[in-house]
Amino acid sequence: MTYLFLKAFHLIAMVAWYAGLFYLPRLFVYHVQAEDQISRERFEVMERRLFRGIMTPAMVLTLLLGIAMLWWHPFWLQTGWMHAKLALVVLLVIYQHVCLFHMKQLARGTNRRSHVYFRWFNEVPLIPLIAIVLLAVLKPF
Template sequence: MTYLILKSFHIIAVIAWFAGLFYLPRLFVYHAQSSDQISHERFVTMERKLYRGIMTPSMLITLALGIWMLFEMPFWLSQGWMHAKLALVAILVIYHHACLYHLKRFARGENTRGHVYFRWFNEVPLLPLIGIVLLVVIKPF
């Protein structure tokens, strides 16, 4: 029963984290297109609150519950699909921090990237998501 509760809250945290991973770069798209100070300040506030209030806590809860589940089911660490999943999670953590890099550059008024870059940047977490879901459901190796 403990494992199922952990798994349920892990999935909820993953959903919240991904909501932020998809929405923050979309805010970057709109922020890169804005030209007035009021819009800039509004986007900086929205981006900061999303990153600090939703994304980072969700990521930390996701990781903590994932580690806890590994303590409950340590045999998973001997399975190849779990190694692949953890590699994809590491990529998502790096992406999460890349979002922070862009957030800080926008906040300082130092962004040099255009909206097209951020449209592509916005698609990056989809690939690890697809891989993680397939690995967890199919457990291919």
């Protein structure tokens, strides 16, 4: 029963983290397109609150609960699907830090990326999401 609670809260934290991973780059699109200082400042506040208040705590909770589940089932660390899943999770952590980099550039006014770039950047986390879910459910290798 305890393991099922770990798993449920791991999934809840992952959904919250992914909500931020999808929404923050969309805010970047709007930020880049903003034409007045008041709008740009509003987007900076929204981005900062999303990153610090939702994404980072959700990421940390997702990772901690994932580690707890691995402690519960250490034999998963010997499976290929878990290695692939963990590699994708590392890529998501890197993606979040790239988001932080872009957020800081936008706040400083040094961003050189267009709204088109951020629209494509926004789609990047979808690929690991699909792969992670398939790996966790199917356990193919």
